Amino acid sequence: MMNTSLDILSLPKQQEQLAHAYIFEGIDINKRLSNMLGLAKSLLCQMQSTHTKSEVGNYCGQCHSCNLFDADTHPDFMLVNEERGTIGIDDVRKTSEFLSKMSHLSGNQVIVLEHAENMTENASNALLKTLEEPTNKSFIFLLCKSKAVLLPTILSRCQFLQIKNKTKEQLKAIYPDLADYIIGFSNNSESELQSWVEEETLEEFTEVYQLFIQWLKNQVPNFILINKVVTKPLMSSFLFYLIEKRIRQLMLKSATTGNSANAMAASRLLTDFNHSVILIKGQNKSLAMSEFLNSIELLVR
Ligand SMILES: [Zn+2]
Structure with missing residues (x-):
């Protein structure tokens, strides 16, 4: 038996302890997908399934199933992997058709839905049906950057898994010059930080951060902040990370003052915006962002 070392936090040790559906969070796309492929291979391995207590992550690398898996x-x-487009209702129907058929190798069936945040609302609702009717040998894994953008009804039917990362302190020791907000935005992902250092993205993070602070102080109008990030998905998510962080800060503060109405309202607006923004493209995106910033500016300043 071989073993894929899976960097997944609190993953059950035995296959029989696994739930039917999981949301797997991780900002590092390569790492989350490679972990999930390792897990899928192990769940499908035929040698594994002959063990009564098969260990999660083990595979033989020689059986028919392992060979088929390696050959894609x-x-x-x-695997549903729509990095750029949206995941529509047809994609989700294909997954339920897939599960409605008997497994070909009479073992487990595994679906990995990468970029689950790209699901349309209709697709999410269609997926609910699949999640509600688990078959006993099927596994569904929804991969996303942050589960915050998924519908609450989806969240309530899934368990959560996260990539195991170094701690903030360990990362600070490796990258002493990096600001906390950059490490925080990476979700403590070392490979993500590494690629940002190599691609010289750090300066841009700092610029967005400084603009955001000025925006909070009402020294910079909305459109300057928006123009800085709107065409760059990474910088857009960074800005929304900063906004979310600010709202969390206000929530904590309000725990002592007792007045959390503004922070709660801002948090609700952010959730709504996150749900609607994935469908908005091009020019309309900066319009939507502008409306959003207008709606929260007085709440978070
Ligand atoms: Zn095998």
Whole structure:
């Protein structure tokens, strides 16, 4: 038996302890997908399934199933990977059709839905049905940067998994010059930080951060902040990370003052915006961002 070392926090040790559906969070796309492929391979391995207590992460690397998996032709494995487009209702229907058929190798069936945040609302609702009717040998994994953008009804039917990362202190020791907000935005992902250092993205983070602070002080109009980030998905998510962080800060503060109405309202607006913004493209995006900033500016300043 071989073992994929999976960097997944609090993953059950035994296959029989696994739930039917998981949301797997991780900002590092490569790392979360490679972990999930390792897990899927292990769940499908035929040698594994002959063990009564099969250990999660183990696979033989020699059986028919392992060979099919390595050749990307496993009939009981389905990967939905829409990085740029949206995941529509047809994509979700394909997954339920897939699960409604018997497994080809009479073992487990595994679906990995990468970029789950790109699901349309209709697709999410269609997926609910699949999540509500678990078959006993099927596993569904929804991969996303942050579960915050998924519908609450989806969240309530899934368990959560996270990538295991170094602590903030360990990362600070490796990258002493990095600001806390950059480490925080990476979700403590070392490979993400590494790529930002290599791509010289750090300066841009600092610029957005400084603009955001000025915006909070009402020294910079909305459109300057928006123009800085709107065409750059990474910088847009960074800005929204800063906004979310600010709201959390206000929530904590309000715990002592007792007046949390503004922070709560801002938090609700942010959740709504996150749900609607994935469908907004092009020019309309900066319009939507501008409306959003207008609606929260007085609440978070
Ligand atoms: Zn195998």
